[in-house]
Amino acid sequence: xxxxxxxxxxxxxxxxxxxxxxxFAQSVAAAAGGDVTWLVLGHQVDSVAQDAAxxxxxxxxxxxxxxxxxxxxxxxxxxxxxxxxxFELVAAASSTFAKDIVPRAAAQLGGAxxxxxxxxxxxxxxxxxxxxxxxxxxxxxxxxxxxxxxxTVRGSAYAAAQPxxxxxxxxxxxLDSAVFNCRGSYEGLKSKQNARPDVTEAxxxxxxGRAFKNAEDFxxxxxxxxxxxxxxxxxxxxxxxxxxxPNELQVGQTGKIIAPExxxxxxxxxxxxxxxxxxxxxxxxxxxxxxxAPIFDVADYGLVGxxxxxxxxxxxxxxxxxxxxxx
Amino acid sequence: xxILVPTKRVPDTDQKITATADGSGVASDHLPFxxxxxxxxxxxxxxxxxxxxxxxxxxxAVGIGEADYVHQLRTALAMxxxxxxxxxxxxxxxxxxxxxxxxxxxxxxxxxxxxxGKQAVDxxxxxxxxxxxxxxxxxxxTFASRIELLAGEIRVDRETDHGIETLxxxxxxxxxxxxxxxxxxxxxxxxIMKAKKKPLDxxxxxxxxxxxxxxxxxxxxxxxxxxxxxxxxxxxxxLVERLRQDVGAQA
Numbered sequence: 001x002x003x004x005x006x007x008x009x010x011x012x013x014x015x016x017x018x019x020x021x022x023x024f025a026q027s028v029a030a031a032a033g034g035d036v037t038w039l040v041l042g043h044q045v046d047s048v049a050q051d052a053a054x055x056x057x058x059x060x061x062x063x064x065x066x067x068x069x070x071x072x073x074x075x076x077x078x079x080x081x082x083x084x085x086x087f088e089l090v091a092a093a094s095s096t097f098a099k100d101i102v103p104r105a106a107a108q109l110g111g112a113x114x115x116x117x118x119x120x121x122x123x124x125x126x127x128x129x130x131x132x133x134x135x136x137x138x139x140x141x142x143x144x145x146x147x148x149x150x151x152t153v154r155g156s157a158y159a160a161a162q163p164x165x166x167x168x169x170x171x172x173x174x175l176d177s178a179v180f181n182c183r184g185s186y187e188g189l190k191s192k193q194n195a196r197p198d199v200t201e202a203x204x205x206x207x208x209g210r211a212f213k214n215a216e217d218f219x220x221x222x223x224x225x226x227x228x229x230x231x232x233x234x235x236x237x238x239x240x241x242x243x244x245x246p247n248e249l250q251v252g253q254t255g256k257i258i259a260p261e262x263x264x265x266x267x268x269x270x271x272x273x274x275x276x277x278x279x280x281x282x283x284x285x286x287x288x289x290x291x292x293a294p295i296f297d298v299a300d301y302g303l304v305g306x307x308x309x310x311x312x313x314x315x316x317x318x319x320x321x322x323x324x325x326x327x
Numbered sequence: 328x329x330i331l332v333p334t335k336r337v338p339d340t341d342q343k344i345t346a347t348a349d350g351s352g353v354a355s356d357h358l359p360f361x362x363x364x365x366x367x368x369x370x371x372x373x374x375x376x377x378x379x380x381x382x383x384x385x386x387x388a389v390g391i392g393e394a395d396y397v398h399q400l401r402t403a404l405a406m407x408x409x410x411x412x413x414x415x416x417x418x419x420x421x422x423x424x425x426x427x428x429x430x431x432x433x434x435x436x437x438x439x440x441x442x443x444g445k446q447a448v449d450x451x452x453x454x455x456x457x458x459x460x461x462x463x464x465x466x467x468x469t470f471a472s473r474i475e476l477l478a479g480e481i482r483v484d485r486e487t488d489h490g491i492e493t494l495x496x497x498x499x500x501x502x503x504x505x506x507x508x509x510x511x512x513x514x515x516x517x518x519i520m521k522a523k524k525k526p527l528d529x530x531x532x533x534x535x536x537x538x539x540x541x542x543x544x545x546x547x548x549x550x551x552x553x554x555x556x557x558x559x560x561x562x563x564x565x566l567v568e569r570l571r572q573d574v575g576a577q578a
Contacts, residue, residue, distance in 0.1 A: 070494065071457070071467050096487040100469045103422075103454040107461035111423030112542045115452045128546065133450050134344040138353055140450075141546045184466045184496040187482070191490025200488070229570075241507065247472075247486050253448070254506050256488065262573070273340070279553060283573050285566065300556040301569050313563045318570065 001034035001127075004059070004085070006078060006092040006102065009042065013051040016201050017093035019160035021153040022055055024120065025091045026161060031122040034088075041077055043067040049170045054163040058170045059085075065180035069097055073182045075104035080179050082109055087148055089127075094152040094257070095200075106150040113150040114142055116257070118157035135253040135276035155200060156259030156280060191248065196223070197232045199251060204231030205260045207251055207278070210238045211267020211289065211307045218244050221311040222266060228315045229262070234278075236268045252277035267307040270295025287311070328384040328476075330373040331438035332408065333429050333459075334366040336392060336399040337449040350547035353449075362399050364511075365444025367406070369504040371511040372474060373442050374407035380476075385409035389432055391425060393417050397527060404522035405514030411525070412436075416532035421543040422450075426458035431535040433463060438499065440481070445470050445503040456503035466496040470505040 460467035
């Protein structure tokens with residue numbers, strides 16, 4: 001099977017979630033036979049291509065039209081390259097970038113797409129894919145009809161691919177200018193600066209919920225504990241809706257779906273939509289004043305009490321015990 | 328201005344969902360159905376735009392499914408949709424075929440804007456809006472948290488992993504809605520009474536002239552279960568101890 005992986009990047013290097021998508025692709029190629037190639041899209045992305053080449057051969061489409069992530073040209077470039085090169089499987093990370101552009105490309109390629117793949121198996125030559133449904137309450141095992149098959153892959157379900165130890169080739173593609181047509185324009189990105197790691201990349205995630213009354217308290221307790229453990233700060237939807245935490249911290253069905261080594265839920269009741277975003281974490285710790293809170297049903301360790309009292313004590317004792325994880 | 332809002336009916340998200348014992352489907356007989364929450368947000372946005380314009384603009388709610396789908400479309404009408412279209416289809420549809428059917432409705436209705444939820448909370452696919460935009464070759468903006476109407480264009484704030492991104496698109500376009508775009512209203516009693524008189528066209532799927540092409544074959548469903556230790560601790564000291572053993576040991 002000829003497989004291409006869309007490489008998401010930050011302008012310098014490939015993002016971790018794409019390395020998980022690459023690991024999925026390599027595993028499929030190992031089982032089915034075939035090869036895996038990166039597709040790097042952007043403008044002035046030589047360093048990204050070099051980074052990607054540590055893992056697998058690279059195709060690069062470099063154009064000023066790809067400077068900002070707009071679905072129309074990105075999708076057309078992907079579908080054009082897939083058709084020209086005869087790729088049979090297209091994989092990408094389950095990020096907002098890929099969820100925007102990859103389905104659009106998939107429709108240009110016949111519509112055989114599965115989102116958020118968490119497991120795969122080759123059975124009688126057919127690729128069976130597990131995809132979560134109903135906020136993860138149910139998993140459907142599906143087979144896609146038609147070729148190419150297009151998938152997004154959950155980063156939390158596949159360990160990142162490792163460099164292969166050699167430097168692979170980088171091939172630059174020249175495409176017809178019509179492929180880059182774009183009717184929309186990009187007006188910018190507003191992000192709250194965050195010195196901590198992203199929740200999708202951290203080994204430890206500390207999340208806060210409704211118990212926190214304002215942004216200062218959230219920063220002091222959730223941010224403080226995250227810093228004490230060298231982890232990321234996350235949040236439930238309630239705090240994002242209340243303007244207490246920024247959108248990009250939201251963990252849940254409609255936010256980010258993560259599976260860190262340790263997830264610490266502070267003052268989060270545990271609505272099914274939140275559980276969908278974190279329940280595959282390796283160890284789950286819950287602190288909540290309500291002993292009946294559903295978060296305790298999915299927790300390995302539960303502590304009943306007021307987060308405003310428990311968190312400062314926890315931070316202080318962790319720091320004096322030097323419990324921490326490297327990032 | 329004409330706004331088309333495709334909707335999906337889904338089991339109420341507050342219900343516990345499990346696979347059937349034989350894995351052939353989801354145990355849904357006992358479940359109440361609602362308009363997909365993201366589609367309700369799209370509908371609300373469409374109604375707000377039309378209310379603000381105050382002209383002869385209209386919001387058309389569309390549903391594809393079995394005959395009793397009309398209940399959810401009546402809800403959409405009660406929330407303020409001008410009229411509704413029910414495409415009657417008793418076969419299960421994947422996003423590809425939903426998008427192909429919606430394309431036919433769009434070609435008939437010629438809306439300026441298609442507004443729909445970013446995902447349905449049953450299959451969580453997050454594909455149909457993007458598929459439809461591609462099939463129509465229209466510009467798209469997904470995950471909208473703010474929509475501003477300009478002359479012949481829209482400005483959309485999008486929620487991404489890295490912050491809020493702003494796009495400007497010419498119309499017609501497809502926009503998919505995220506949670507924070509608005510808070511959908513409840514249908515008022517007056518709205519429910521009015522809805523009974525609003526037009527609701529039922530179109531048999533065959534009339535659209537689209538041969539269905541399945542793309543996703545579901546082999547089986549299973550309920551997701553993870554076993555947890557569920558240990559209740561009594562003090563912060565115990566928690567520090569567990570974190571030191573479990574967490575520190577992994578470092």
